[in-house]
Amino acid sequence: MKHLVCHYDDLLLTQKKSVSIDRKPIVVVRSESGDVYALRDVCPHKGPCLSEGMLDKSCAGKEVGEYIFEPDKDVLRCPWHSWEFDIKTGCSLFDPEKVRVKTYEVTVEDSKVYVEV
Amino acid sequence: MSTKQKIIDTDVHHEIRSTRDLLPYLPDQWKRYIAEYGWVPERAIPFNQVRKNTKYRMDSIPEDGATPGSNFDLLKEQLLDKHDMSYAVLTGWFYEATVAKGWYEFAAARASAYNDFTVDKWLSKDKRLLGSITIPREPEAAVREIDRMAAHPQMAQVMLPIGDFAWGDPYFHPIFEAANRHGLPIAMHLSASITAQGGDFLRYYVAWRSLHPQAYMTQVISLITNGIFDKFPDLKVALVEGGFEWVPFMMHRMDSAYKALRQETPWVKRMPSDYFRDNMRFTTQPWDDLTAREFMNVIDMMGSEDMIMYASDYPHWDFDPPERTMPHQISDSLKQKILYENARDFYRL
Numbered sequence: 001m002k003h004l005v006c007h008y009d010d011l012l013l014t015q016k017k018s019v020s021i022d023r024k025p026i027v028v029v030r031s032e033s034g035d036v037y038a039l040r041d042v043c044p045h046k047g048p049c050l051s052e053g054m055l056d057k058s059c060a061g062k063e064v065g066e067y068i069f070e071p072d073k074d075v076l077r078c079p080w081h082s083w084e085f086d087i088k089t090g091c092s093l094f095d096p097e098k099v100r101v102k103t104y105e106v107t108v109e110d111s112k113v114y115v116e117v
Numbered sequence: 118m119s120t121k122q123k124i125i126d127t128d129v130h131h132e133i134r135s136t137r138d139l140l141p142y143l144p145d146q147w148k149r150y151i152a153e154y155g156w157v158p159e160r161a162i163p164f165n166q167v168r169k170n171t172k173y174r175m176d177s178i179p180e181d182g183a184t185p186g187s188n189f190d191l192l193k194e195q196l197l198d199k200h201d202m203s204y205a206v207l208t209g210w211f212y213e214a215t216v217a218k219g220w221y222e223f224a225a226a227r228a229s230a231y232n233d234f235t236v237d238k239w240l241s242k243d244k245r246l247l248g249s250i251t252i253p254r255e256p257e258a259a260v261r262e263i264d265r266m267a268a269h270p271q272m273a274q275v276m277l278p279i280g281d282f283a284w285g286d287p288y289f290h291p292i293f294e295a296a297n298r299h300g301l302p303i304a305m306h307l308s309a310s311i312t313a314q315g316g317d318f319l320r321y322y323v324a325w326r327s328l329h330p331q332a333y334m335t336q337v338i339s340l341i342t343n344g345i346f347d348k349f350p351d352l353k354v355a356l357v358e359g360g361f362e363w364v365p366f367m368m369h370r371m372d373s374a375y376k377a378l379r380q381e382t383p384w385v386k387r388m389p390s391d392y393f394r395d396n397m398r399f400t401t402q403p404w405d406d407l408t409a410r411e412f413m414n415v416i417d418m419m420g421s422e423d424m425i426m427y428a429s430d431y432p433h434w435d436f437d438p439p440e441r442t443m444p445h446q447i448s449d450s451l452k453q454k455i456l457y458e459n460a461r462d463f464y465r466l
């Protein structure tokens with residue numbers, strides 16, 4: 001079922017917003033390119049709200065000393081132990097298969113953000 | 118875990134907002150170095166965390182933007198009340214006064230000021246808070262400071278930060294003697310001046326953090342081989358934030374070395390592992406995501422359930438909440454020891 005969670009403009013300033021649908025904590029985030037995603041707002045490690053963390057960019061590198069800034073790879077970083085989760089898939093960057101956060105489908109219609117739960 | 122589980126947190130970093138917080142507690146001679154001459158502590162560590170708020174939990178910044186850990190009300194809310202703690206041991210974050218090299222007179226004044234600040238702004242506000250006596254490294258001044266602060270009923274231990282020197286050296290024994298005389302345990306916690314073997318920093322924060330146990334190993338080896346626990350058999354030492362998985366490894370390694378090499382340190386009367394069990398305690402944080410089975414193997418190899426105490430490290434980024442530190446398959450009785458009883462006995466509460 002689709003739930004209206006916020007106005008698109010609400011995400012312009014803060015880029016992320018915690019909401020609750022059927023008592024499920026969910027964090028809605030807006031990527032740099034303007035797309036909106038929704039993830040469960042609980043870190044699978046020790047439980048704090050991911051919405052208390054930060055939206056950040058990933059960094060890659062193959063050789064020692066090589067840092068490739070990845071502006072298109074938005075990650076949500078846990079406020080406690082810094083685990084990074086890809087906002088599109090909910091997968092952690094260190095073990096994408098096993099450690100991940102549930103994601104929810106998002107639609108934006110008439111500048112309104114809906115999350116499917 | 119039952120809801121009535123009692124908790125003692127053995128590592129809580131209360132902070133000053135800036136060194137200006139120390140001004141009311143400094144003699145005029147030293148005040149001016151901070152107020153007028155622009156003295157700032159040396160920044161030892163060449164790294165930055167991979168995130169905003171660097172070493173702090175992102176949700177621990179007070180509303181006015183001050184340093185995390187500097188606001189009593191927020192610490193009370195996020196730690197003492199939220200986790201219903203019986204006691205929390207303030208370990209501070211002012212180790213620079215101890216590990217600073219040279220100019221010990223000023224370092225001693227800063228340590229004293231920090232202790233007075235801790236009493237005035239923290240211990241007086243909540244009976245659940247216990248304090249650590251900050252000392253300068255120079256033994257005579259350190260003993261004076263221990264003697265000055267030990268009578269405070271909430272001062273629970275003497276803090277010996279771990280830097281790039283070993284505390285077991287006989288030069289430092291007067292400090293252990295003073296703590297022992299007052300019936301206070303010692304805590305050792307890493308400072309920002311830990312370097313790797315070879316005396317330099319490794320290239321990355323992740324490397325620096327990973328090698329902290331190396332520095333703790335150096336300290337326990339130094340304490341035992343220098344006969345600290347033969348001189349002061351009742352003295353207890355907590356090694357805070359240095360891990361514990363390596364402890365059984367070192368107990369066995371030192372025992373085997375002692376069997377062959379005892380003659381070199383004949384003043385060491387017992388097997389090294391006995392001092393680990395009887396005199397030393399280690400803390401849970403950072404919990405390295407051990408499974409229950411892995412953890413029980415460590416306990417089994419230690420041969421004791423009494424050596425580990427819970428610590429949160431609030432408000433630092435690698436904070437472990439008491440409810441989520443140990444896997445739930447660990448028995449309630451062992452959890453009870455780690456979360457409460459072992460620290461209660463250590464601090465004689």
Ligand code: FES
Nearest residue numbers: 043045046078081
């Ligand atoms: S609680 Fe989120 S990374 Fe540990």
